[in-house]
Amino acid sequence: MTKLLAIESSCDETACAVVEDGCRILSNIVSSQINVHTLYGGVVPEVASRIHVENISAVIREAVEKAGTTMDEIDAIAYTQGPGLIGSLHVGVQAAKTLAWQFHKPLIPVHHLTGHIYANRFVSELEFPMMALVVSGGHTELVWMKNDWDFQVVGTTWDDAIGEAYDKVARVLGLGYPGGPIMDKMAKEGKPHYKLPVPKTASPFDFSFSGLKTAVLQLVEREKRAGNEVDPADVAYAFQETALNSMVSKTVSAVKEYKPKMIVLAGGVAANSRLRQLMQEKMQEVPEVKLIIPPMYCCTDNAAMIGAAGYVAYQHGCFGDLEAAADPSLEMPGEKY
Numbered sequence: 606m607t608k609l610l611a612i613e614s615s616c617d618e619t620a621c622a623v624v625e626d627g628c629r630i631l632s633n634i635v636s637s638q639i640n641v642h643t644l645y646g647g648v649v650p651e652v653a654s655r656i657h658v659e660n661i662s663a664v665i666r667e668a669v670e671k672a673g674t675t676m677d678e679i680d681a682i683a684y685t686q687g688p689g690l691i692g693s694l695h696v697g698v699q700a701a702k703t704l705a706w707q708f709h710k711p712l713i714p715v716h717h718l719t720g721h722i723y724a725n726r727f728v729s730e731l732e733f734p735m736m737a738l739v740v741s742g743g744h745t746e747l748v749w750m751k752n753d754w755d756f757q758v759v760g761t762t763w764d765d766a767i768g769e770a771y772d773k774v775a776r777v778l779g780l781g782y783p784g785g786p787i788m789d790k791m792a793k794e795g796k797p798h799y800k801l802p803v804p805k806t807a808s809p810f811d812f813s814f815s816g817l818k819t820a821v822l823q824l825v826e827r828e829k830r831a832g833n834e835v836d837p838a839d840v841a842y843a844f845q846e847t848a849l850n851s852m853v854s855k856t857v858s859a860v861k862e863y864k865p866k867m868i869v870l871a872g873g874v875a876a877n878s879r880l881r882q883l884m885q886e887k888m889q890e891v892p893e894v895k896l897i898i899p900p901m902y903c904c905t906d907n908a909a910m911i912g913a914a915g916y917v918a919y920q921h922g923c924f925g926d927l928e929a930a931a932d933p934s935l936e937m938p939g940e941k942y
C-alpha cells in the first residue's frame with residue numbers, strides 16, 4: 606500500500622489530498638478562490654499566488670487530519686510542477702519541497718494534465734491503448750496513450766482552449782466568471798434561434814474556437830445595432846451546440862482511427878452536462894470502446910487527481926529533487942507533437 610500526499614496550486618484552487626494506491630481518496634481538500642476572482646471577471650495571477658500563500662498550510666494540515674494519518678505514514682509527496690501560473694505553481698512546489706525536506710520523503714513532480722487524465726482512475730481501472738479528451742481552461746487536447754504513463758498529443762487547439770472560449774463568451778454576454786458552469790445551465794433554457802459557423806481546421810483532430818467566439822461577439826453587436834433584444838440563453842445554446850458537436854465529432858473520428866480500448870474525458874469542461882451527454886450519445890457509434898467520464902468532484906482542479914497520477918509516476922520511478930522549480934510550460938512525459 607502506497608500513501609501519497611498530493612498538492613495542487615496551478616491556478617486558483619489551493620488543494621491537498623491523501624490518496625492510497627492512486628485510487629482510494631482518504632482526503633481531498635480544495636480551497637477555491639473563485640469568490641475573489643469573480644470581482645475582477647477572471648483570475649488575477651498576483652492575487653492568486655498571494656491567496657495560495659495564505660491558505661496552503663491550513664489546506665495541507667486539514668488534508669492530513671481528515672485522512673486520519675500522519676506525515677510519518679506518507680510514502681511520498683506529489684505536486685503539480687506545471688503547466689499553470691508561475692506564481693501559483695511556486696507556492697505548491699515550495700510547500701512540497703519543504704515537506705519533503707522536513708520529513709525525508711521522496712518528491713514526485715506531476716504534469717497537471719496527467720492529473721486530469723488519471724482522475725478517471727477513481728471510476729475504473731484504465732485500459733490501454735487509451736485516448737483522453739482533455740478539456741480545461743488552458744487546454745483542449747486529444748492525448749493518445751499507447752501504454753500507462755505514455756503520452757502523445759495527437760490533436761490540440763490552434764487558438765483558444767474550450768474552457769477559455771466558454772469564459773470569454775460568458776463575458777460578452779455579461780454572465781460573470783467562471784463562465785463555463787453558468788453557460789452550461791443557461792444553455793438548457795435556450796432555443797435554437799441562432800446559427801453559428803462550425804469551427805474549421807486543416808488537420809482532422811485539431812480544434813479551433815476563436816473564430817466561433819468572434820462570431821458570437823459579432824452576432825451580439827449586430828442584434829443590438831438592429832435594436833433586437835438578445836436572449837443570452839439562446840446565444841449560450843448556439844455556442845455550446847456548435848462548439849461541442851464539432852469537438853465531439855472530431856474525438857469520435859480520432860477514436861475510429863486510433864482504435865483505443867478506452868476513451869476518457871478529463872479537465873474542468875468535463876463537468877459540462879451537455880458534453881457528458883453528447884459523448885455518451887456519439888460514442889454509441891463505436892460500442893467496442895469503453896467511455897469513462899470522471900465524477901464531478903474531480904473534473905475541476907483538485908489534488909486527488911495529482912495523487913492518482915503521482916502514484917503511476919511513483920511506480921515508474923519518476924522522482925524529483927529539491928532543486929526542482931515550477932515550470933509554467935511543462936510538457937507531458939513523452940510528449941511529441
Ligand code: KG4
Nearest residue numbers: 741742743768785786789873874877905906
Ligand atoms: O481544469 P480546470 O479547473 O482548470 C484548468 O486547468 O484550466 O478548468 C477550468 C475551466 C474553466 O474555463 C471553466 O469555465 C470550465 O473549466 N468549466 C466548464 C464547466 N465547469 C467548469 N465549462 C463548461 N461547462 C461546465 N459545466
Ligand code: ZN
Nearest residue numbers: 741872873906
Ligand atoms: Zn486543470
